Each structure stands twice: as structure tokens, then as C-alpha cells.
Amino acid sequence: MPISGVVITTRPEDLDQTQRFLAACVGVEVHGADDQGNIVAVFDTRTTGEMEHLLKTVNACPLVLHAGITYLNMEDVVDDEGLNSGTFR
Amino acid sequence: MAQTRRDFLKMTAALSAASFVGVQLPLQEQQLAHAKDAEAWHRGTCRLCGVGCRLELGMKDGVPFALRGVADARTNYGFLCMKGMHFWQCLGHKERLKKPLYRAKKSDPFKEISWDKALDIAASQFADAVKKNGPNSVAYYGSGQCLTEETYLFQKIMRGGLQTNNVDGNPRLCMASAVGGYLGSFGADEPIGSYADLEKAHCFFIIGSNTAEAHPVLFRRIMRRKLDNPEVKVINADPRVSQTSRIADKHLQFKPGTDLSLLNAMANVIIEEKLHDQAFLTNYVAFKQGKEGQDASFEEYAKFVAPYTPEAAAKTCGGKITAEDIRQVARWFATSKGTMSLWCMGINQRKQGVWANNLIHNLHILTGQLLKEGADSFSLTGQPNACGGVREAGGLCHILPGHRPVEKEKMRNQVEEAWGVPLGRIPAEPGMHTMSMFTGINEGKIKAIWINCTSPAQSLPNCNLYNKGLATDDCFTICTDIFKTRTTEFANLILPAAFHFEKTGVYGCTERRQQLTRKAVKAPGEAKPEVWIAREWAKRLAAKLNDPVIAQCIKPFEGLEEDFALPQAIWDEYTQKLTKGRDNDLRGVSYAVLARMADGVQWPAPTEEFALTGGTAKKFVKGIDPMADSESKNDLPYQFYGPAHEDRKLWIWLRPQADPSEIPDAEYPFYLSTGRIIDHWHTMSMTGRIPELLRANPHAFVEINPKDAEKLGIKPGDMIEITSRRGTNVLPAKVYEGPIEGTVFAYWHDQEANRMINKVTKDDYDPSAKEPEFKICAVKIKRISGPKPLTPFIVS
Ligand code: SF4
Numbered sequence: 055m056p057i058s059g060v061v062i063t064t065r066p067e068d069l070d071q072t073q074r075f076l077a078a079c080v081g082v083e084v085h086g087a088d089d090q091g092n093i094v095a096v097f098d099t100r101t102t103g104e105m106e107h108l109l110k111t112v113n114a115c116p117l118v119l120h121a122g123i124t125y126l127n128m129e130d131v132v133d134d135e136g137l138n139s140g141t142f143r
Numbered sequence: 144m145a146q147t148r149r150d151f152l153k154m155t156a157a158l159s160a161a162s163f164v165g166v167q168l169p170l171q172e173q174q175l176a177h178a179k180d181a182e183a184w185h186r187g188t189c190r191l192c193g194v195g196c197r198l199e200l201g202m203k204d205g206v207p208f209a210l211r212g213v214a215d216a217r218t219n220y221g222f223l224c225m226k227g228m229h230f231w232q233c234l235g236h237k238e239r240l241k242k243p244l245y246r247a248k249k250s251d252p253f254k255e256i257s258w259d260k261a262l263d264i265a266a267s268q269f270a271d272a273v274k275k276n277g278p279n280s281v282a283y284y285g286s287g288q289c290l291t292e293e294t295y296l297f298q299k300i301m302r303g304g305l306q307t308n309n310v311d312g313n314p315r316l317c318m319a320s321a322v323g324g325y326l327g328s329f330g331a332d333e334p335i336g337s338y339a340d341l342e343k344a345h346c347f348f349i350i351g352s353n354t355a356e357a358h359p360v361l362f363r364r365i366m367r368r369k370l371d372n373p374e375v376k377v378i379n380a381d382p383r384v385s386q387t388s389r390i391a392d393k394h395l396q397f398k399p400g401t402d403l404s405l406l407n408a409m410a411n412v413i414i415e416e417k418l419h420d421q422a423f424l425t426n427y428v429a430f431k432q433g434k435e436g437q438d439a440s441f442e443e444y445a446k447f448v449a450p451y452t453p454e455a456a457a458k459t460c461g462g463k464i465t466a467e468d469i470r471q472v473a474r475w476f477a478t479s480k481g482t483m484s485l486w487c488m489g490i491n492q493r494k495q496g497v498w499a500n501n502l503i504h505n506l507h508i509l510t511g512q513l514l515k516e517g518a519d520s521f522s523l524t525g526q527p528n529a530c531g532g533v534r535e536a537g538g539l540c541h542i543l544p545g546h547r548p549v550e551k552e553k554m555r556n557q558v559e560e561a562w563g564v565p566l567g568r569i570p571a572e573p574g575m576h577t578m579s580m581f582t583g584i585n586e587g588k589i590k591a592i593w594i595n596c597t598s599p600a601q602s603l604p605n606c607n608l609y610n611k612g613l614a615t616d617d618c619f620t621i622c623t624d625i626f627k628t629r630t631t632e633f634a635n636l637i638l639p640a641a642f643h644f645e646k647t648g649v650y651g652c653t654e655r656r657q658q659l660t661r662k663a664v665k666a667p668g669e670a671k672p673e674v675w676i677a678r679e680w681a682k683r684l685a686a687k688l689n690d691p692v693i694a695q696c697i698k699p700f701e702g703l704e705e706d707f708a709l710p711q712a713i714w715d716e717y718t719q720k721l722t723k724g725r726d727n728d729l730r731g732v733s734y735a736v737l738a739r740m741a742d743g744v745q746w747p748a749p750t751e752e753f754a755l756t757g758g759t760a761k762k763f764v765k766g767i768d769p770m771a772d773s774e775s776k777n778d779l780p781y782q783f784y785g786p787a788h789e790d791r792k793l794w795i796w797l798r799p800q801a802d803p804s805e806i807p808d809a810e811y812p813f814y815l816s817t818g819r820i821i822d823h824w825h826t827m828s829m830t831g832r833i834p835e836l837l838r839a840n841p842h843a844f845v846e847i848n849p850k851d852a853e854k855l856g857i858k859p860g861d862m863i864e865i866t867s868r869r870g871t872n873v874l875p876a877k878v879y880e881g882p883i884e885g886t887v888f889a890y891w892h893d894q895e896a897n898r899m900i901n902k903v904t905k906d907d908y909d910p911s912a913k914e915p916e917f918k919i920c921a922v923k924i925k926r927i928s929g930p931k932p933l934t935p936f937i938v939s
Contacts, residue, residue, distance in 0.1 A: 057149070059156030061164050061222070063366060085157040085168050091370055092164040096156045098149075102229075106822075106839050109225050119370070119389060120355075120363050122222040125159035127152050127201075127209045128231075 055098070056105050059125035062093040064117050069093070072117045081108050091119075102128065159211060159221070186213065186741075187660030188650045189227040190288075190643040191824050193524030194360050195652025196223050197742050200231060200644055200663055207231045207664065216742035217757070218338060218652065224359040225836075226822060232833045233642050234664050238939070239625055240639035241668020248616055249633060258669060262676070264636060265593075266683035268619040269305070272590035273688065278307040278570070280590040282580050285312035286597035287526030287533050290648030291657075292713040293673040294532035295544060296700075297595065300681045302537070303564045304693035308549055308574030309589075311540045313597045314529040315577035316604075319912035320491040321522040322534060322542075324500020327436075328508065328520075328794055331726050331785020332534055332546055336483070336519030337654045337745065337760045342368055343517030346376045346479035348472070350402065350503065351489020351918075355386035356821040358487070358523055365485075366390050376475045380405065381489060382816065382883045383846075393472055396883050398461030399814045399919045400803035403495060405464070406502035407800065408456030409473040411448040413509055418477035420511030426779055428508055429790055432797040439797055447797045459800065463883060477510040481517025487525065488818065492917040494804045496909040501796040508793045514764055514781050524653040525819075531651015535727050536717055541573035544717060545725035546786055549573045561720035564692050576913040577603075578906065585612035591619040595673060596640065598628040601826040601899055602891075604915040605869045605906035623673055627938045628828045629894055639670040646672035647710045649737065655759070657732055658743030662706045674713060675705035722746075726785055728770065732758070749773075803919040804907035807885065811867060811921035813851070814886040817900050823892035831894065831937045841935040843893035843900065845874040847924070851885065852878040860930035865889065867922045870902030875930065887924060891917075895936035 064072040069091055076082045076095060081104065087093045099105045105126075112121050161168045184199040197216030201209035210228055212221035233239070243261035244253035256264075272280045283301045285294050289312075298310045325332045341364045354362040369375050369390050379391035380402065388394045397405055413419050430439035432447075439447075453466035476482050484507065490499045500522070507513045507520040524530055537544035547554035555569045575583055581603060583589040603609045613620060613633040622634040625642045645666040651657045666672075678697050685693035699716060703709040711734050718729040728747040731754030737743055745758035747770045759768045763781050766772070774784035776791065783791045807813055822839040823830045830836045845863055857863060859878045864871060865887065874889060874897075882888045889900045905920035 055149075057152045057156050058228075059158070059160035061160045063363070063370065065370065083153070083157075086161060086166045088164065088166050090164075092166060094157060094161045094164065094166045094168065096153045096160075098153060103834060103838055106225060106836065110839060119366050120359075122360065122363050123212075123225060123228050124221050124223070125156045125209070125211045126223075126228045127156065128207075 055100055056102050057127045058097040058105060058123050060095045060097055061122045061124065062095055062112060062118055063120045063122070064091045064093065065119065066091045068117045072115070075115055075117060076112070079108065079111065082112070182208070185644065185661065185663035187644055187663070188527065188658045189223065190230040191227055191527060192358060193526055193529060193653045194218060194358050195527060195650060195656060195658060196227055196360050197658060198223055198227070202663055205665070207234055213741055218656065218742055219360045222360050222363055226824060226830065229833045229836055230643070230829065233625060233829050234644060235667050236832055238627075238832055239667045239670065240627065240637060241670060242639060243669070244637040246635055249614060249635065253637065258671070261636060261638060262679050262683055265621055265680050266687050268591045270684055270687035272619070273305060276590050278305050279309055279574070280588065281305060281307060282309035282575060282583070282589050282592045283595070284577065284580060284592060284597065284599065285310070285533065285538050285595045287312060287314040287317070287529030289528060289532055289596050289673065290646070290710070291528060291532040291536045291651060291717070292648045292710040293595070293677070294538040295536040295717045296674055296677045296713050297593070298537040298544070299562065299696050300677060300684070300693065302543070302569045303559070303562045304681060304684065304690070304696045306568060306570055308540050308570055308572065309580065310538065310574055311577045311580055312533045312538045313577070313599070313602060314526065314533040315539065315914060316602060316917070317488060317491060317525045317914070318529045318534065319539070319914040320493065320496025320500055320909055323497035323909070323912040324504060325522070326787040327497060327796065328501050328504035329785060330783055330788025330791070330793070331762070333530060333655050334519060334521045334653070335513060335762045336521060338364065339760055340481070340483050340517050340519050340521070341365055344368065344375065344481045344483040345517060346378070346475050346482040348378045348380070348476055348482060348484040349387060350380040350484065350486045352485055352487035352523055353381070353383070353385040353387050353818065354485060354523065355389070357525070357819050359821065361523070362387065376479065378472045378475065382886055383881050383888055385881065393468060395468060395472065396463045398883060399816060399886055400493070400806070401460045401800070403499060403502055403798065404451055404456040404459040404800040405469065406499070406506065407448045407451035408453050408469050409476060410505055410509060411451045412453060412470050412473035413477045413506070414445045414448065416474070418474065419509045423511035424509070427781060427783070427793050429792040429794050430797065431794045436794070444795060444797055461883060476506060476512070481515060482507070482510070482512040483517060484520050485523055487523040489918055491522075491914060493919065494907055494909055494916040495801050496914050497912045498796070498798040498801065501798055505795045508795050514761060522653070527652065528650040530653060530655065531649060531657055535651060540576050543569070544721040546727055547725070558721065563695055568692060578908055578913055578915060581609040581612065584618045585609065587617050589618050591621070593621045593623070594630055595623045598630040598826045598828060600630040600633055601628070601894060601901060603906070604901055604904040604917050606899065606901040607870050608906065623676060624828070625670070626828045626832060628826060629899070629938055632938060638676055639668060640676070641666035641670050641672045645670070647707050649714060655727070655745045656743050657729065657737065657746065659734060659737035672705050672710070674709050678709070726770065804916050805905050805919070805921045807921045811923050813922050813924055815865065815867065815903060815920050815922040816882070816886060816888045816918050817891045817904060818888065820890045820892060823890075825892065827892040827894060827937070831892070831935070837935055842895065842933045843874055843890040843898045844877050846877045846879045846881045846888040848882050848884045848886070849878050849880060852876065855924065855926060857926045858929070861926050862928045862931050864925045864927050865903060865922050867903045867905070867920055869905065872900055872903055873897045873927065875933065887922065893936070894938055
């Protein structure tokens with residue numbers, strides 16, 4: 055169950071439409087955007103294969119100019135046990 | 144409110160992404176401080192492409208758990224691509240080579256043997272070949288993916304120890320034309336500018352590069368520049384429309400091999416419309432022509448390009464470009480406040496690769512689009528250490544460490560003195576380049592070869608021809624690698640190597656930037672760093688050949704532990720003794736300095752103090768490049784001190800349009816071009832073992848223009864036989880408005896016997912750079928069936 059931090063770039067005029075497209079993609083959470091067309095998103099998928107697929111789907115969208123990853127956590131790929139069991143405050 | 148670990152990870156991911164683009168999120172950074180992370184983050188460089196993205200590998204309990212980009216690294220500002228995000232999976236992969244494997248005959252099965260025995264066999268084979276057939280019967284074939292320390296040590300043992308310059312590497316297949324182009328035009332290898340110019344450029348001229356897929360993180364910077372400044376012009380010149388074209392103001396789609404006409408026509412427009420920079424030409428430029436570089440004049444150059452009218456070039460280029468297009472892009476190029484050209488294999492992998500490089504440089508020299516912010520003639524590098532290791536540290540048969548030509552006695556003597564070996568020890572003749580090395584194997588001239596971290600059995604053009612020689616028992620073949628490959632199938636001895644982050648060393652990326660990656664993970668099984676392997680081998684060679692000079696080559700490194708002290712000592716020797724006063728002066732770039740820098744140092748950097756500023760962002764400019772000041776000969780602000788031009792001028796070359804080696808005819812009516820796909824790295828020995836990347840592109844395919852497909856009755860997914868005078872592949876078709884009509888495009892990563900496109904490509908090469916023409920050959924294509932399920936294939 056990997057998690058990625060991703061910046062998706064679109065033309066500023068396509069921002070709303072791109073956010074609507076992303077909202078419809080399972081596994082994508084949009085956390086914020088700016089008026090230059092940068093959308094900050096988190097990809098949360100069951101497997102790294104799904105992560106790759108999701109990234110391809112987003113990249114293939116004609117509104118999307120680029121999707122750049124900044125962070126990938128794959129600790130549960132190494133140890134799938136108890137990922138959600140720990141509570142942090 | 145209670146927060147699950149998953150929430151925490153998502154927040155970390157979101158904040159990391161937001162921080163790179165300055166987006167404020169309604170999340171609190173402080174929340175992150177509560178994480179119970181028994182983590183260590185190890186800074187290093189991406190293992191894959193020549194962009195050199197800086198990243199951190201997160202380790203917990205000795206196991207990698209995360210990767211993140213380094214926000215203040217000037218290579219990538221925190222961004223990584225998906226391919227780069229996956230390379231960690233090669234660490235500890237279950238198919239890693241873990242023990243030395245040996246077989247006396249190539250038809251025998253491999254047996255596991257000890258390192259002691261393996262090194263003994265390797266030394267005996269090389270020593271016997273040298274005794275019986277002379278030093279030039281052995282060869283080392285390296286890689287732009289080896290660390291600098293590895294390339295340097297192997298070439299030292301070969302040249303100073305075994306007395307042969309038969310040292311070459313796979314950058315011959317990708318960057319040799321760029322080297323020839325830079326030396327011929329600027330007198331010095333490697334770009335003048337930096338990635339930092341991307342954010343200052345007002346016009347991008349991207350030719351022969353699908354930057355979006357091959358260098359995705361740099362593409363992001365170009366795209367961002369264009370989006371933030373819509374007036375910035377992006378010109379994309381390529382026979383194929385690609386992802387890169389998405390942001391282009393103008394795509395110039397030309398017939399393969401006609402770009403020399405296009406470039407000369409742009410020069411013609413610039414001169415006709417008086418857009419050239421006369422003051423720059425007067426102060427800094429000479430004109431050259433012919434093989435020997437005879438002097439020419441501006442008037443002769445103007446006369447030379449005059450027949451390349453936009454109308455004539457548009458016709459030569461195949462009719463998809465208009466004369467007005469050419470005029471328009473020439474004006475954009477010449478008049479912008481800063482024009483940056485970017486190119487890659489579409490220009491380099493050509494019979495006229497050096498000329499094509501020269502003609503791009505011509506445009507920059509002619510217009511003075513150089514040396515100022517946002518202006519540069521910038522060759523993109525494919526591999527992570529083609530520049531740092533192979534081009535700079537002696538990994539090509541004709542170049543000694545520190546950009547020293549082999550054939551110059553003074554240069555050889557400097558190296559011999561630095562190594563403490565007798566003068567005259569290094570042979571005066573350049574060794575065999577890649578194509579002659581593998582021809583030499585076919586001809587029985589090479590009796591033992593060491594292939595390090597590369598797979599020529601798949602990556603050489605017309606590979607069937609060269610694999611015949613590799614398959615015989617006439618040439619003892621050693622491979623150092625982390626996985627089995629098409630080349631290890633021809634090996635006698637396979638030595639398991641440590642992978643990135645399992646060893647320590649430096650990579651030098653496209654922009655002259657050197658970056659250190661330290662060991663963070665234990666290599667699996669008995670895999671060892673190549674520097675250890677080379678040293679231990681040389682020790683045995685010295686004994687078997689009873690030659691104290693070989694022992695002298697490794698004496699400074701004796702007894703050092705291999706994870707840090709050994710590569711550090713090698714780096715110190717190379718930088719301190721062999722780059723002093725050279726254009727790649729690295730004396731300030733110690734491991735200690737590199738460890739302090741987020742993103743390494745750009746050479747020249749002669750002192751530590753200067754290296755700690757980040758080094759030289761723009762070569763040859765006084766006040767920016769310390770060597771431009773120390774080497775200054777006059778009051779002019781730019782000083783071209785490179786080793787190849789004694790007149791210290793930039794040279795504009797009179798180079799005509801010349802056809803590729805093979806052009807389509809009635810029998811082979813299509814052009815074939817080949818390239819890289821975003822998910823895979825080279826021969827996919829790494830990326831093919833990463834399930835998500837393999838699934839994304841499990842096999843190669845061939846792209847065909849819809850008009851050609853219709854004429855031939857080819858539908859999407861149909862199986863196509865693609866045949867040249869050299870070999871055949873059977874690949875599924877992607878019918879796609881990508882390649883220009885009359886051209887098909889295939890990907891070269893697939894290892895499956897019927898889908899290895901280098902069986903089809905042509906092995907003719909540039910006469911000066913010796914780089915083969917992978918990008919253009921003639922083929923015929925035939926539909927053989929409808930779609931068929933295909934099984935991915937990786938050598939096991
Ligand atoms: S762009 Fe190249 S160096 Fe950067 S992450 Fe991707 S593969 Fe690695």
C-alpha cells in the first residue's frame with residue numbers, strides 16, 4: 055500500500071477541470087493547488103503496480119502536462135503488517 | 144484527534160509535494176515531529192538517467208522504506224520520476240547475482256566458485272592473453288553507469304599496468320558525437336552552462352530528444368518555465384511527434400537525416416536577415432572547413448549556407464515543414480533574450496553525429512546565444528555517469544583522465560608521472576573503440592574482455608553480428624553485473640557487483656556536477672564493489688606477469704577497506720593528481736566537500752573554498768569561472784581555455800547536408816528509428832525486474848503512422864515483421880500519429896530474441912566519433928497476423 059506525494063501540473067486555465075478529473079480517480083487525494091496550475095496530491099494505492107497505473111492514467115489525461123513525484127513511501131511493501139495499527143499524536 | 148500511521152504518511156507526502164511548489168496546505172508541519180521514526184535518510188543520486196536527481200533513501204532496520212527528492216538540489220529541486228522512484232527495488236532483489244559464477248567453455252553450465260578462485264581465473268586469462276598475443280589482445284568495456292572511481296581504476300590498470308589503451312565504454316554508443324561536437328566547436332568537452340539556464344531561457348530549441356520521457360524531471364522545469372512565461376518559445380524539431388511536443392509552439396517534423404539542412408537553413412536566415420552577433424563573431428570566433436579544419440571566413444560561411452534556402456530545406460526535410468516555419472524559428476532562436484538548445488540521441492546516434500552537433504553549436508556561436516543567462520548549447524546525457532566517469536576519468540580509448548588526448552606525449556607523461564610508472568608505459572596509439580573492439584572479437588584479435596555493468600549483446604547495433612564472436616570460446620569473457628543479462632549468456636566468468644547505495648562513489652551528471660552517494664545498504668550475498676574487484680584482480684595480475692609496474696598501479700590503494708576508504712583514495716588520486724590545471728579541475732571537490740553539499744559541485748572547482756559555493760555554473764566567463772580568470776589572456780570577458788583550440792576561439796564549421804548511411808529504397812522502403820520508453824532503462828535488466836515497470840510496458844512495440852498503416856492494412860495491435868538487411872523482429876504495432884510518414888519507431892529495451900531491435904539496426908558509425916547510427920536505417924515491414932498475447936522475457 056504505497057503512498058506518494060505528487061505535483062500535477064496543468065495550464066492555469068485547465069485547473070478546475072483537471073481537479074474534477076483527479077477527484078474522479080480512485081486513489082487520488084487533492085490537497086491543494088495554486089493559480090499557476092500546480093496541484094498537490096497524494097496517491098494512495100493498494101499495490102505499487104496500481105500506483106504506476108494511476109500515474110500513467112493521470113499523465114495520459116490531455117489536461118495534465120506533467121506529474122512529478124516528490125515522495126514515495128513503500129514501507130508496507132517491505133512490511134505489510136500493522137500499517138494502520140500504530141497511533142501517533 | 145488520533146492520527147493513524149497511514150494519515151501521517153499521507154500528510155508527509157502532501158507536505159513534501161506542497162513544499163516544492165510553495166503551496167500552503169492547511170496542515171501543520173509540527174504534527175510531523177511526533178512521528179516515531181527510527182529512520183535514517185541517506186543522501187545520494189538516482190541510479191538511472193543523466194539528469195542526476197538528488198534523493199534520499201530512507202532506511203529502517205536495515206531495509207529501505209522510502210525515497211524522497213532533495214528539495215534544495217539544483218538538479219531536481221525535490222522532484223523525481225516514476226522510474227527513478229523504483230530503482231531501490233534492485234537493492235536486495237531476489238534475482239541479484241550473489242556469488243561468482245564460472246564455466247571454462249561457453250557451452251558448459253555455470254558453477255559457483257569462490258572469489259579467490261574467480262579472481263585467479265580472471266588474472267590468469269588476461270595474463271596468458273598478454274603473454275601470448277601482446278597487450279592489445281585484451282580489452283575493458285565499461286559503462287556510463289559505473290562510478291567514476293571504478294572507471295578510473297580499471298583504465299589505470301589497463302593502460303599503466305597492462306600497457307593497452309583498449310579501454311572503451313557504452314558512452315561510445317550515446318555520447319561520443321557530443322564529445323566530438325564540443326571539442327570541435329568549443330575546444331572543450333561538456334556544456335558551458337547549467338540546468339539553471341532552464342529557468343532563464345526565453346527560447347528552447349529541443350531537437351532529437353524526447354525530453355518528456357527520457358529526462359522527465361528536466362522536462363518539468365522547461366514546462367514550468369513555459370507555463371509561467373507564455374511568451375517563452377518552445378521549438379521541438381524531431382521526425383516524431385512525442386510527449387515533448389505537447390508544450391511546443393512549433394513542431395518541426397522532418398524526414399530522418401535531413402536536419403543538417405534544417406540547421407544550415409536556420410543559419411542562412413540568420414545571416415540573410417542580419418540577426419547574427421557581429422561583435423561576438425569578431426571577438427571570439429574562427430571559421431573552419433574540411434577534414435583538417437582549414438581556415439575559412441564569415442563570407443565563405445555565408446556563401447556556403449546560401450543554397451540552404453528555407454524553401455530548399457523545407458523540401459529536403461520532407462514537406463511537413465514550410466519555408467516560413469524555418470524563418471520563424473530562426474528568428475525566435477536569434478532574437479530571444481536567451482536561447483537554449485537541448486538534444487540527445489536523435490542528434491548523437493548518427494553517421495553525421497559530430498556534424499549535427501557542430502551545426503547546433505554554429506547557431507549559438509553565430510548569434511552569441513552563449514555564455515549569458517538562459518543561453519546555451521546543451522547536450523543532454525543519457526547515463527548517470529557518462530560525463531563524470533567515462534568522458535572525464537579516462538573511460539574512452541583515446542582520452543586519458545582529465546580530458547587528455549592519448550596521442551599527445553606530454554599528456555601521457557603527465558599521467559605516467561602521477562601514477563609513478565615509467566615514462567613511455569602508456570602506449571601512444573589510441574586503443575580500440577567499441578565497434579572495433581567487438582569487431583576485434585569477431586576477428587579473433589581480442590582474447591580476453593572485461594565487460595563491466597553493461598550489456599553489449601543487446602545494446603550494440605546489428606548485435607547478431609557481434610554476438611557471433613562473443614559466443615565463441617576464442618575470447619574469454621568476464622562480466623561484472625548485478626543481474627544476468629543477454630551478455631552474461633556469453634560469459635565465462637560472472638562477478639556479482641554491489642549496486643548503488645551498496646557502495647560509495649561519485650556520479651557526474653550532464654551539467655558537470657559531481658555528486659557523492661555513500662554506502663547505506665549491505666550488498667546481497669558475496670556481491671562486491673568493483674573497486675575491490677579491480678584491485679584484487681590487479682594484485683594477481685602483477686604476480687602472474689611478474690610485473691612490479693602493475694603492482695605500482697594499485698599500491699596507493701592496498702589494504703584500504705572497500706566501502707569508503709578505497710573509493711575515497713581513488714577519487715583523491717584522480718582529482719588531486721590528474722585534474723590540476725585541466726579544464727575539469729576538481730581539486731576542491733573532496734569527499735568531505737561533497738558530503739556537505741546538497742547537490743554536489745560543478746567543475747572547474749580548483750579550491751575547496753570555491754567548491755563549497757557549488758562550483759562553476761557557467762564555464763569561460765570571468766567572475767563566474769575561476770579558470771576564466773586564471774587562464775585569462777586579454778581583457779575580454781570570455782576566455783576559451785579548453786584543451787582542443789590553441790587559438791582560444793570558438794569555431795563555426797562549414798558542414799554540408801549528408802545522407803544517413805542507409806536510406807530507404809524499393810526493397811526496404813521505410814526508415815526505422817529507435818528510442819527509450821519512459822518506464823524502462825536501457826536493456827531493462829533492472830527495470831524489467833521491477834514488476835510494476837514491467838507490467839506498464841511488458842514488451843516492445845513498433846509505432847507506425849496511421850497513413851502508412853492504412854496502406855499496409857495494419858490495425859492497432861497487429862503483429863508486424865520488421866526486417867532490415869541485418870535482421871528481423873516481430874513486434875505488435877501501435878498505430879499512432881507519432882512518426883512521420885515513411886518512418887517506423889521501435890523501443891530498444893526488450894530482451895526477447897524476436898523483439899531485440901538492435902538485431903535490425905545498422906552498425907555504420909560516425910567516422911570521427913565512432914558512434915553508431917542507431918537512429919536511422921532502412922527496413923521493410925509486413926503484417927503477419929492479428930494481435931497475439933506476448934510474454935515478457937527477462938534473462939534468468
Ligand atoms: S529524471 Fe532521471 S535521474 Fe531523475 S529520477 Fe528520473 S530517472 Fe532518476
